[in-house]
Amino acid sequence: MRHLLAIAASLLITTNVWAKPGNVDNGKAVYEQRCVWCHGVDGDGESAATERLNPPPRDFSSAQYKIKTTGFDDIVPNDKDVYRMIAKGMPGTAMPGWDDLLNEQDMWDLVAYLKIFGGMEEEVPSQQVDYGTPIPSSPESIAKGRELFLDDERCSECHGEDGKGDASKGLKDDNGERTWPRNLTKPWTFRGSNDPKDIYSRISVGIPGTQMPSFADPTSKKKLSADERWHIANYVQSLAKATEVVRAKNTVIKADKLAGELPTTVDDPRWQQSEATTFFLVPQLIAKDRFFKPSNDTITVRALYSDSEISLLLEWDDRTHSIPGDEKAEKISDPDIAEDAVAIQLPIHIPEGMEKPYFGMGDAANTVNIWHWRSGSTEKSESLALLNGRGFGEIAQRDPAEIGVEATGQYQKGTWKVLMKRPLATTPIDKDIQFVEGAFIPIAFAAWDGSNSETGSRHTMTTWYWLLLKPATGNKPLITALLMALLIAGILFWWARGATGNKEGS
């Protein structure tokens, strides 16, 4: 019996790890229907899409696979590694998962065909990742992982102390393309998922073609045992920011009312009591110049208000502090470094019906306010511009002091925090939004990473969401609820008494 099991198990492993017979002809047909658009007819990643994608489409002729589970010095991937990339896609890139459009056999046939581009059709991997004895996640394991992560700057050298990928040194891959250490707090950008087993594979194999090395390599100075790699995998998984994940349902920024003065600094502890809402930032793809290769992908917003003022805290991860004029900042930046920046957009009137200003800087009939903060350079300090927009490029510059709108920002360990505040009411009332308790106010955001060639129309943005100044509820709902309960109870007992009483009487 045991023998049988062993044979069955080894068969299972063999079929899983090595060649599943794929039909190359069908693979080619599927490839030419579905994949050529990005990866090119010759599989070299040269296509109409190449120039506008970051990362660029994979060049299969290079025979290099980044996400694989064969040994670190083995260039050949497992078939199932390639299959998985086709079926599940590469999160954080333009590569979607195909398992909803292609059937299983088509995808295995594709695997067989893709290997031909790299001349790998005959090759079999010689080694597999050694998973040792997996260590499940626990507070102890995570603590050990953190120590190893920081020890001798093993991981933090590139990924940063808090894992936000902000300790860059201007890394390039084997083809000379710019690469960035992953922001480990954003698991939705992990190409191979944030399951500890997948993270373990990345730590063990490294990411071929990039600066991410193998920590299983016995010749490495930073080598780690299998147990240590499990601890780091558990730690990395624990870095995911639970509070700052985009939830499609959360479209309203709810501002709580505070008595007295509002926070004037970004790290005022009262911000932590305020509910955070996170939105996707998408590149500006609508108006000239369209922008295709963003670096920022989400923005988190909190808001508080008092009797007289409103204050918003904008928070987003940015891997670079872009300071024009600063030698170190310019070294890791794209050419022509610019300031980092962020903007809030609001309609100048709270819409009464459904109609809002066009979300791209308003339109001729509906003006928007834009509060545009810039981070400053070695020459000048941070600044705030107040703009009234009536469409792309239809911008009137105004003096922010006129209405008392102010902004201040702070960059720390890969994260920008910018606070903007303004009195609820302004004069004259027809040029700026008048904030009112309880009304749903459209609000949108934009952000610029000055080290990523983001200036002018080249930036990331959100669509319209809502800002709500939460009105105080009072005790009216509670009293009404109690009265309703008494009323219903009264009716029920009256009914029951009447009914049973009748019976007794008859």
Next chain:
Amino acid sequence: MKMPRLLQAVLVVVGIYAGFILVFDYLLGQVIPSSLLSMYMFFVIAGVFMVYTYTEESARELVAPIKALVEDPGKKRLRNVVFIIVPLLVAGFTYQRMSPSFEAPVELRSIHPAPPATVKAYGKRFNLATLENPFRQYEKSDPDKFRALVREGGDIYIQNCQYCHGDKLDGRGPYAAGLNPTPLNFQDVGTIAQLQESFLFWRIATGGPGLPKEAAPWISSMPVWQDFLTEDEIWKVILFLYDYTGRRPRSWEHE
């Protein structure tokens, strides 16, 4: 044993409610606004009530368990429990309804608005009723040329449209999740398969700002493509959309 009619009615209502949640929130991935759901459920409950009280006898059967609960002295204990729970439920419901919900206002918009008779683009007027894809004819007359045109359309698509509409044309491109309304899914039978090519030309050439008011042009992320692409390029993209998804454009002739 026959199921009590009251239980039947309750199960039907709960089943329909669960069905709405399943279809919208899970299968379609579009969270159904609660105000819309309560409106639907109002009609569902009213309908079920009408069906179950159609004859006097059926009405009596429906309320029999309730009547029994109130009148039957043997059910005293159960009655007392129900008489405590029901007022509490009412109180909880009232409290919830009275407390401000802070839920985003529902915005209903028309997804395929009626096209205008004529459309202005590229500095001229197009009559949408007679406008045809100038390349469609090659599908029969010159298949090789047609394949090449589709190919060109695919390149234009992948360079310009996939960010939102996706590599698979399923409306789930890399940035789709950050847009509201979400990009159209061309694989769906309810989109391009229901439309004429001239309609697509209008929607592409004039983009979001070219929508009529009922379709909420102010929130559409669709660019004004006449600023970026030539007329011929738009027609080629349209060829590609139908070819890749295996759908056929709707045409006047077959109707």
